[in-house]
Amino acid sequence: MTTRFHPPRRNGRPHTLSQDREWLWVHWGDASSYEPFDAISEADFAYRFSKGACVSGFVERGFLVAPDFVGFNYVSCFWGDAQTHPVRELDSQEKQTITALVGSL
Numbered sequence: 001m002t003t004r005f006h007p008p009r010r011n012g013r014p015h016t017l018s019q020d021r022e023w024l025w026v027h028w029g030d031a032s033s034y035e036p037f038d039a040i041s042e043a044d045f046a047y048r049f050s051k052g053a054c055v056s057g058f059v060e061r062g063f064l065v066a067p068d069f070v071g072f073n074y075v076s077c078f079w080g081d082a083q084t085h086p087v088r089e090l091d092s093q094e095k096q097t098i099t100a101l102v103g104s105l
Contacts, residue, residue: 017082025084027062027076029069034076034084040094043077045101055099061086063095065102 017023023036026043037043049068056066061078069075077098079088090098 019082022079022087023082025076025078025080029073029075036082040097040101045098048075049102053102055102058090058095061089063098 017036024038024040024043025034025036027034028048035043049065053065053068056064056070058064059074062074062076064070064074077090078086079090080086
């Protein structure tokens, strides 16, 4: 899997990701790079989608958001290591949380 991401920054300086834990990796459609988050609640879903957007389905390692991200232009979202290698998919509770977060816009 070829990935591109910008290393996280803390206080304007690059921050090294911990190697001994999982990170939530999110890639916002075709126009962004992978970004690491500590938790679903920290991913800035509310700022990425238009008002009235809703999760229209889940795909392997991601989800569709109508009308913003559909077809091959979906939101990649999975748990992975510090190098963006997938470790696990979102579980059913995490999918419900994302659906609720996006639906509350």
